[in-house]
Amino acid sequence: MTPLEPRITDHFAALCDARAAAEPDGPAIGDGNKELTNRELLNRVVVADAQLREHGATAGDVVAIRLPSGLEFVIFLFAAWRSGCTVTPINPGLLEDELLYQLSDSGAALVVDLDGSTPTPGLPVIAVRNSPVAGVDTTSDPVVDGDSLALLIYTSGTTGRPKGVMLTHANIVAMATMGARSLGITRADSSLLILPLFHVNGIVVSVLIPMLYGGSTIIAGRFDPATFFDLVAKVRPSYFSGVPTIYSMLAAVPDRGAVDTSSLRFGLCGAAPAPNGLLEEFESRFGFPIVEGYGLSEGTCASTVNPWDGLRKPGTVGLPMPGQEVRIVDADGAGVGAGVTGEVQISGENVMAGYLGKPEDTRAVLADGWLKTGDLGHLDVDGYLVIDGRVKDMIIRGGENIYPREIEDVLASHPDVIDVAVVGRPDEKWGEIVTAFITTGRDSDASRMFDALEELCQAQLAPYKRPAVMSVLPALPLNPVGKIDKLRLRSIAIETQLSRGRV
Known part of the structure; x- marks a missing residue:
């Protein structure tokens, strides 16, 4: 399956115009209850663009979008780009201090929220619930180029204050x-967005990829x-x-018989390595492949992927x-x-322009066109990446390097374990000791399960790794983007003195 030619090739500011011109009545985006055609989406974007300008937005400004995932988020995303602005998506669940930090650090000039309740330091706010959806006239054209900043995505902040990742239109x-x-995307494809739009995965994978090639999003x-x-059966x-x-x-959902997944070509899995065996078991039960x-x-979201229509290697x-x-x-x-395990580095036109206002941090991770990811991995003989x-x-116990993923895979192989994460806990003798946190089924016998897990570890792991x-x-x-929050787990490990038990 070969993708069609993209609707645009330089920037996303004019994508809605191009789609409306090519197929005005074609499907663009919906929420399961309401669907907008390409022409309707463009009309809504033009109105939102006019609202941004009326509130003082000009090319080069940063617009903060603090909205739940929905049609309005996508509309104002494209409207801000049409105005020549940069978008910084804000997690609606941030505490006030975290919110104010992002507004200040990004230099936001305007905020778009649901009802005007965002505490802002004197910034204008557009409350979409009180905003018109028609009746605003504008004849302005998109004012942006490929080198303009499109997104300021803030990292999850597991190693300090979040940093603003600068992504240009050329990057996205x-x-x-x-x-x-x-992924072989064509105009026939429709994505189902279930991840938050304040994260780059939700924006790029579920919205921009299908829309760039004439597809649609729900x-x-x-x-x-x-x-x-x-x-899934409905949309x-x-x-x-x-x-x-x-x-x-x-x-973990109880089996209720056959489910209609016939429309799905594949599901994508990312953000963190999947537990050993999970994706294969999922595909066997539900009948469509999961592409990790x-x-x-x-790196603007993704750098490697298992082929959706070729050899998918579990564990890679x-x-x-x-x-x-x-x-590596x-x-x-x-x-x-x-x-051989080492640091994973990537290179390509998708690599960010840098961290906003942090030249030293930028130099620390960008060198000679390569991005130092901070992830440990290795390539197999066929070039597949293993994280x-x-x-x-990495846990260092008595001078020995221990990679949590190896231990997590062993523990995840037990049928009663639903999810698992391994972290290091400070220890006076060893420097760090291995600490495992698991979730399990409601009816599991914890003591018996712990015995079984210890037997698994004895059979498959060297003593210092157990x-x-x-x-x-x-x-x-979980952190705001759905990854297991290992920083929080380390804190729990320090606070908890159990050798085994429930927290």
Whole structure:
């Protein structure tokens, strides 16, 4: 399946115009209840563009969008780009201090929210509930080029204050093009958006990729595992993108017989490595392939992906996307061979312009066209990437380097374990000791399960790798983009003195 020619090739500011001109009555975006054609979407974007200008937005300004995932988010996203502005998406769940930090650090000139309730330091606010959807006249054309900043995506802040990742229009056009080529996207494709739009994955994978090639998007709103497949049967998407936690939740839903997944070509899985065996079991049960990939915000979302229509290797995150290179280097920056663990580095037109206002941090991760990801991994003999963990997640016990992913895969192989994360806990004797947190089924016998897990570890792990602490949590804490929050787990590990038990 070969993608069509993209609707635009330089920037996304004129995408809605191009789609409306090519196919005015074609489907563009919906939410399961209301759908907008290409012409209707352009009309809404033009009105929102006029509102932004009326509130003082000019080319080069930063517009903060603090909205739940929905039609209005996408409308104002394209409207801001049409005005020549940069968008910084804000997680509606941020606390006031976190919100004010992002507004200040990004230099936001205007805020778009739901009802005008955002506490802002004197910034104008557009409340979309009180805004007109028609009756505003504007004849302005898009005013942007490929070098203009399109997005300021703030990192999840697990290693300090969040940093603003600067992504240009050229970055996101390159990323959407790479993604479409990897996934065989055509105008016949429709994505189902279940990830938050304040994260680059939701914006790029579920909105920009299909829309760039004439496809459409349905926004699901809040993810509910109990009703997810009912929604799939209703709106009939061809793909969706999720994180391992979502697939774990769906896999844990009681079997209720056949579900209609016939419209789905594949599901995507990213943000964190999937537990060993999860995706294969999911595909066997629900009848469509799960394609695991890898990327980060600094690389505009994705850098590798398993082929949706070719050899998918469990335990890997696939091959480099077209137009990107991936290499593994040792601590001295020298390349290493297949099977050798080192730092993952990527190169391509999707790599960010840098961190906003942080030249030293930018220089620390960008050098000679390569992005230092901070992730540990290795390439197999066929060039498939395996993620072994984060450089900062690595546990050092008595001088021995321990990669949490290896231990997590062993623990996840137990049938009662739903999710697992391994972190290091400070220890006077060893420096760090291995601490495992798991979630399990409601009816599991914790004591018996711990015995079984210890037997698994004894059979498959060297003694120094085996967890010294195992604890059950009702759910693993997640950061705002759905990744397991290992910083929080380290805090719990320090606070908890259990050798085994429930937290």
